[in-house]
Amino acid sequence: MDPRNVLIPFTVEELTAATNNFAEERRVGAGGSGDVFEGILGTGQRVAVKRLRGGAHDIKAVEKLMHEVTILSQVSHVNVLPVVGFACVRPDLLLVTPYLQFGSLRDALHNGAGGAGMDAAWRLSFVAGLAHGVRALHQASIIHRDVKSANVLVSDDGVAVLGDMDVARRMRPDATSTDTGVSGTPTQSTTQVGASPTPATSSASAWSCWRC
Numbered sequence: 384m385d386p387r388n389v390l391i392p393f394t395v396e397e398l399t400a401a402t403n404n405f406a407e408e409r410r411v412g413a414g415g416s417g418d419v420f421e422g423i424l425g426t427g428q429r430v431a432v433k434r435l436r437g438g439a440h441d442i443k444a445v446e447k448l449m450h451e452v453t454i455l456s457q458v459s460h461v462n463v464l465p466v467v468g469f470a471c472v473r474p475d476l477l478l479v480t481p482y483l484q485f486g487s488l489r490d491a492l493h494n495g496a497g498g499a500g501m502d503a504a505w506r507l508s509f510v511a512g513l514a515h516g517v518r519a520l521h522q523a524s525i526i527h528r529d530v531k532s533a534n535v536l537v538s539d540d541g542v543a544v545l546g547d548m549d550v551a552r553r554m555r556p557d558a559t560s561t562d563t564g565v566s567g568t569p570t571q572s573t574t575q576v577g578a579s580p581t582p583a584t585s586s587a588s589a590w591s592c593w594r595c
Contacts, residue, residue, distance in 0.1 A: 390456060391468030395475045398422060398432050405434060411486065414533075416447060416549050421482055429482040430467055439473040447549050448476050454548040455480070458523050462516030464536060464546035483544065489532035505541065512543035520545070524554045 401422030402409045412419035417435040424430060437444030448469060455466035470477040485491060488509075491501065513535055520527055527534075527545065534547040 390452065390466060391479070393468050393470040393477070393479060395470050395472050395477070397424070398470055398475075398477050398479065401425075401430065402432055405432075411482075414547065416444075422479075429484075431480050431482045433478040433480070435476040435478065437476070439471055439476045441476075444476050445471065448478055451478060451549045451551075454525060454551045454553075458519055458525065460516060460519035462512045462543055462545060463519055464544050480546065483536045483538055485537040485539070485541075487533050488535040488537060488543070491537055492532060509537075509541070509543045513545060516543060516545040520551070525551055526554060527551050 399405065401424050402420040405418075405420055409420040409422070410418055411421050411431065417433050420432045420434065422430045422432045435444050435448055439445060448471060452466055452469055455464060459465070464480055467479040467481060469479060513530075517527065517530065525548075527548065528550045529547065530545065534545065536544040536546050538544050
């Protein structure tokens with residue numbers, strides 16, 4: 384079994400200690416589904432801990448966590464963010480992934496993080512890596528549905544890492560689209576997919592790579 388796919392069942396106490404009680408200075412990001420904190424485990428490993436809104440009392444939040452854990456654990460690829468583990472003990476609902484210090488592509492492009500060395504050759508290589516990540520999902524019959532710069536992380540060695548799978552969906556192996564329609568950020572989608580009745584397709588995800 385690939386070690387990237389072995390999930391660790393953390394305790395809430397472990398992750399609370401790792402994030403210094405979810406201190407504000409440890410907050411490194413926020414999204415529609417929850418806030419993300421930098422954590423340091425007892426082993427010294429740096430991780431990112433997503434604290435989902437709604438907590439374990441909210442059945443939809445629990446389903447979202449289990450969905451993202453399932454999606455992330457099914458694909459082992461250098462350009463797809465692996466999941467380290469999770470904790471689901473009331474009232475907390477926590478997802479643990481590796482911590483990438485350079486943050487997202489959006490941070491790099493708009494806030495100057497890691498801006499040095501972002502020349503044309505690097506950008507082309509980065510987009511190629513992102514495309515490989517999207518392809519790996521498609522080969523596992525998964526459509527991301529929200530590929531955008533905020534959901535693409537920059538690894539320590541400058542490689543694209545696709546994350547945030549909470550709106551991703553599975554397709555039947557013989558299908559060309561999902562039956563759930565587009566989700567995520569409309570401006571990252573094709574014009575055709577922008578209409579809500581239109582199903583999400585692998586082509587739409589590929590197009591989004593170039594919209595980052």
